[in-house]
Amino acid sequence: MITLTVNGKPHEVDADLDTPLLYVLRNDLALNGAKFGCGLGQCGACTVLVDGKPVFSCLVPLAALGRREVRTLEGLAADGKPAPVPAAFEAEQAAQCGYCIAGMIMRAQALLERNNRPTEAELRAHMAPNLCRCGTHMRILAAVRRAAVAMGGGVQP
């Protein structure tokens, strides 16, 4: 048994310590947000925040987490209020199949928490680790721009 802090709550988890966080989130904690896309750190479908930084949860073994705080898509909404980044994705209808979207939201969240006035080039460079095959890129970018405004900033041209 290992204790894990996910979305602000401690969880007791019965899993091998080398298990990548992704499998624990999905199977042991029944959280759907982080997705298995490649398991190789190449697509970002599994992106979650660990101590505020975006990481590929498919490559973070439980043993590495210690006391660090994990946040997933499910943890963004506070007190039932929709969080700005997911709300912006919904407003922009930024999804086709949507499989990549949870990871996109988490990576965008990490950027905007740190800097809600990134330039367009910074935004694109920041999102580069995450792949979308449906070609939803333009809407995803629009959604992050919208979220930046909602969070009191705005993406600079």
Place this chain on the structure above:
Amino acid sequence: MTRGRWLLAASTLILIAGLAFVAAETWRAPLPAIVPPSAKEFDRALIARGGALADTGNCAGCHTASGGRALAGGRPLPTPFGTIHSTNITPDVETGIGAWSREAFVRAMREGIARDGTHLYPAFPYDHFTNATDRDLEAVYAYLLTRSAVSARAPANSLKWPLGFRPLIAGWNLLYLKKGPLADQPGQSAEWNRGRNLVEGLAHCSDCHSPRNAWGAEKREQAYDGAWIEGWYAPPLNAHSPAVRAWTADEVFAYLRTGLSSQHAAAAGPMAGVTQSLAKADDDDVRAMAVYVASLMAAAPSAHPNRRALDREDIADKEHPEGAMLFAGACAVCHAPGAPMMQQGRPPLSWGTALLVDAPHDTLHVIMEGLRPPAGRPGPAMPAFGDDFSDWQLAEIAAYLRARYTKNPPWPDLVKTVGELRRGGAP
């Protein structure tokens, strides 16, 4: 560098004393400005050849600022003597080399003198370019003068006193510049000689792979003995090569051309950029370079029958149980036997040089920063783990790798080194 700095100060005084002599000896006239020739004045094939040679020398590597236009300069190059900015080598008349005649260009390449007669800093490796053939220099000239002109002035250099005083470089040149072109060595094949000309000349390989003296000049007696470059250790390319598999000409070629050798490892750090540039160079030239570089390592231990891939999993698991756990969850998905990458015939970690050398820096750099092929192009890739793990965990992974894939003694002070790398410190 304290010892170096002391030496520097002392030598500087001596030099200033002899300045009049030096100046008389080395004063160089400006060469007349020309009207930039139009692209039509150059032969298309010559331009193409010059492009390939510019890639052989990775001109764009130093002469392009991050996010800047190609060849427009402005990239800061940290040296022990201060920061020098690369210059604009596009054919802009005001800020680039548009007004440079062929003669001025060749003089710069062979002697390190700008068109206006000032001395260029040896961070620009004219001590190598001097070796290039006339034909190659002419081609590179044709290529550069037919690029799009970009108006861009390099930021001012910030050099330690008194190095901002350029005539001092004349002294450096007297001591260390051996003017080319390089004569062929009789008794060696034409291919080897061609390779040598490129490796010692335009490709300036020893610029990174040879240690330097206090004056920043390569120690000739220790050529290719390995050296530090931008916080990375460029391993020896001579009989001291620590490689466990033979660096045959074919393997060197594959490595230079694709950034990956199935018998060694993927290129990383500054070398990754070099291989990406060599991927665009001329096939025969790169092959010739490979022949020459392989010959440099002909006496290395690995040239003898290949050792089997070493995997001391049990020992390493016992010595570094935490490292083993982290490896299993983060690294094994690519590096364990049976991982998809290994099914493609990629080399095991025990064959790479990074784990074998005395300094852990290359290993740590790769783990922390990963490998990124240029956008949209296939190539070895690895995610950056710097944010995933604590300093201690990164150190533990490196220690585990060293124990599992080599028989060399453990690296000391790993946690400290990780901290230094995080702060951007370089040895």
Place this chain on the structure above:
Amino acid sequence: MTAPTRRHVLGGALVVAFSLARGAVAQHDDKGKLPVDLAKSPMLDSWIRIDASGKITVFTGKAELGQGLKTALIQVAADELAVAPESIDLVTADTALTPDEGVTAGSHSMQDSGTAILNAAANVRALLAEAAAWRFAMAADQVEMHDGAAHSLNGQSATYGELAASLDLHVEAKPNMPRRPKSTVIGQSLPRIDIPAKVSGGQAYVQDMRLPRMLHARVARGPSDGTRLKDQDLDVVRKLPGVERVVQEAGFLAILAEKEWHAVKALQHVQAIGWIRPGDSLPTADIREAIRQLPAEDVPIFAYPGPPAPADGTSVTARYSRPCLMHGSIGPSCAVALWENDGVTVWTHSQGVGPLRRSLSGLLKLPADKVRCIHVEGSGCYGHNGADDVAADAALAARAVPGRPVRLQWMREQEHGWEPLGSAMTVELQATLAGDGKVASWRHDVWSNGHNSRPQSGGGLLAGQELGMPKQRMRPIPMPEGGGSRNGNPIYALPNATGVFHFIEQAPVRVSALRGLGAQMNIFAIESFMDELAKAAGSDPVAFRLAHLQDERARDAIQTVVDRFGWAKRPRGTGGGGGNGRGCGFAFARYKNLAAYCAIALEITIDRDSGVIAVERVVASVDSGEAVNPDGIRNQIEGGIVQSLSWTVNEAVGFDTHHRTSFDWSAYPILRFPQAPKTVEVHVIDRPRQPFLGTGEASQGPASAALGNAVADALGVRVRDMPLSPDRLKGALGS
């Protein structure tokens, strides 16, 4: 409408409903025909049911693939039933519940299912009005339907729930039912109903299913199609930590575990044994060249009549090609299977639950009614990917543990290695330009492997082949849909024009349907060639097209882009001049010449030294007939454009003589954010009351051709072989 009068229909329906035989429909109206899918499943209650609480359930045999189908179909039904979209539940592809509408592919969903539901809903609304008329004791045309209720002019009303009791929907649909005079829901950009779950971590995909006592499984194979793992001692594998069961049947091997990570680790152990290629080596030549060396069967595509071309005309020829392309779903294929009572239920993201059921019943030697396939969304598929194969894998694995659900997901490298690829293709075009600058003859030749190996039998599935079942044969898909020949027939009015599809049956690598099939290649070729001809004729590329184009809607689509892009005032291409390249390109096609019209113009810059393209802006127009959900249409066109740019610039599946070398995203790099266009603008041309036209694949061809044309405009050299990679561009420039 030539159909019977409204009064006639409304007056008789309920009475005859109970005794209505199938033949009666045809009798009822000779000219009117039911839409294809409705004709196949003509009973209204196969499509729409209303219960006493007024809850409306609509059934479709098509599947949500991320194209927004669910929302659009609900809109269609809601509009025609005069209810709010929220009051409709939609049930999608499920062999036990929904009509069999074949495969969700070929941009057919709105054309087929949308039209079927539209007609069914019109029928149901008429029956509701009828029932209300009885209840109100007045003529049906005195009854108005809105907000889920029937209202009479004298103030009576009855909800659909109240009417449901007196309603029998187990009747055959009638053709040509009049639609509501005014649409209230169709034409609105309603937010998609599937998106909220997708942005909040809801259960949205088959990958997210967690059933009680579920086991996790992995299938073990060689690295790519044509290979297999070496034999090994499975007893060792059975003893690996966490391994619950190892299933081996002939060449099929799967590992089951309680914990997914244990299955993954065991798989890695199994793969470490190494692999072999038992059959022939792969050709050493580039795959597009290699397949051209194989025997081909010539299938005519089209022949437009016309006088022979004048002898003094200018002959222009060109050859274009593309490599093999990957679907590359972001989520590897996945399925959940459960064996109970000698039958199996499979939750799958297959595009065709009906055909999958047939194939599984062959594979498992079960009667079809013992196999139930339920569609649950997966990651976008863009055609025939691993969805069907993994469903078979899961079913076989689950057979070993009856009563326990098994979730089996492929690994990334398995999706890359085993998914059927989009075939490599080559097109040769020859045309004669007459003195008037118009085309006087045209010849189109296209070489390709097949574009459809979707499973129809056990042997159509990977697992079936591992069990030794006979492979399916691939056949060319006949026109007008076409496979390799799709869109090989130009939409332009060309005299003396012919086209031949050289169908190559023997495929060295596994191939099948990839979004657009042959259309992307044929449109890339035709639309590049139109530019080349325009140049030879000294005309503007758009003007040249318009001079050969009669279809009014096509001309409209083109004009829309010309205006919105500012084609006339576009920056001139830098061509062969020095400096970095800047250029604009245009292309147009009507998908299959049957579905949506799409025109695209784009502007690019090219760094001459690196050969790297930056797409500055893209402007597109689309005419999908009646636009049910304009934003949904924009979303698909936009996505198609970006995906197509990735295909065109970045992608080529690599091979050595033993296997595919494109095993992951590092070896097969698709477009990432920094490469995405700066802006993409899509203009929807709405055609109220015109048939729905499939949109999902409409932009692939025009986007790649427009890019090719922009490259030629920017560099002054034409690159005819995809991908238009930096190396190719630099090669073409010669420096």
